[in-house]
Amino acid sequence: MEYVCTKCNARHSIDELLYTCPSCGGVLLLNDRDFAEYKKIPGKKWQKLFDERRASDCQALKGIFRYYELMAPVLEEEDIVYLGDGHSPVILASKELRENLGIDFAFKHEGQNPSASFKDRGMAGVFSYLRAMVRKHGWDDILTVCASTGDTSAAAALYGAYVGSPIKTVVLLPEGKVTPQQLSQPLGSGATVLQIPGVFDDCMKVVEHLASHYRVALLNSKNSWRILGQESYAYEVAQEYRWNMKNKALFVPIGNAGNITAIMSGFIKMKKLDIIDELPRIFGVQSHHADPVYQYYHQVKENRVYHPVEVKPSVAQAAMIGNPVSFPRVQKLAAEYEALGGNFNVVQVREQDIMNAMIIANRHGHIACTQGGECLAGLFHAKQQGKIAHEFAILDATAHALKFSGFQEMYFENTFPPEFGVVPKENLCNRPHSVISEERKKSLSAGEYAEEAARNIAGFMGLAKR
């Protein structure tokens, strides 16, 4: 394998941990030099291999590395770090939800990964590579560092804690802009948690500076081993639908743009190897409060100019990023995707719609986070605009709803700060009801208390007597 620069096409050895091209500073992707050999194997044979592997009880192949030939065939079994990552459930949207929307779709619930987000896929990739480097070169001291809006730091800390020595984990967070649940994750895993004022983009710059001037291993998706791990999402989706991507459309939130890069890269590989006949349509989704990629693709093709944007507070906090590090990769892969017959779009949604959609999804039995809500809002939007009609959509709910319960609480209590621009719809709000007071409880025996509480509930719910 080798690193390939997305800008100047230079190739570099993977024996060194590189994030950008030493020749021109461009971001990198990983390339398998034997890929041409893989083309000699019929697509059906690949499908059979991966289908049979579903039954494997080999620990290393249970997670994202079920597809290791397409990702990192240079790793040995002993290098693979598996914490239960990947194979997140694809759940058909409830009947009522599909009927209301007038389109068939499913959520892929990435919150069911070990640290409750899709980032575990990428961390399984990068930590397995680091273990290989430790084995091969005897590296005895590795300080990993990442900037995060909350999910990356949780995943980095979890995998770092599992692998242990010689790896130590530091995470850098924008103070006050990570949910309490996400903050508790790296703290619980024992990582060093550092905070600075500002937003994710500020943290990313600091971490990039650290990576260029000090001996640290950067764990953000700028690290192309993260991208490889996250390609597994594409392989799983294809396998879920028996390798048939005809009339399928994927909705993916765009933050630092590592995930959309990985998903396109995975589908491109499968198409080139004839594992799939058709590429699914891909819709990136961004909030109007953090939409640099939408702004770029919204321009007339011939005159597109990329500008980072200044983000505003967003409920899709994991994607609140004004200058995604993977933007050059997206540009390159989206062009390749279209050249291979695929279709790549970016839609913009409003904060209000993201919150409404997240609550609607969860009210229909899903565990969508705000980014999952962003995808559902994106699907609503695409449907309304006639951009999608007959396809079956697969929505990426990137993390567990519980990580973002604070936004739900603000919605139900109508306490959103004005800069979010979110006003709750009363019919979507839900609050707890008190059945009996503490004082009344004290005045009753245990039996009387149970009876009176039950009577109050029966009255409140209008229950008929037996």
Ligand SMILES: N[C@@H](CCOP(=O)(O)O)C(=O)O
């Ligand atoms: N949403 C991310 C932001 C960093 O993205 P990465 O994929 O480049 O690590 C987070 O959870 O921190």
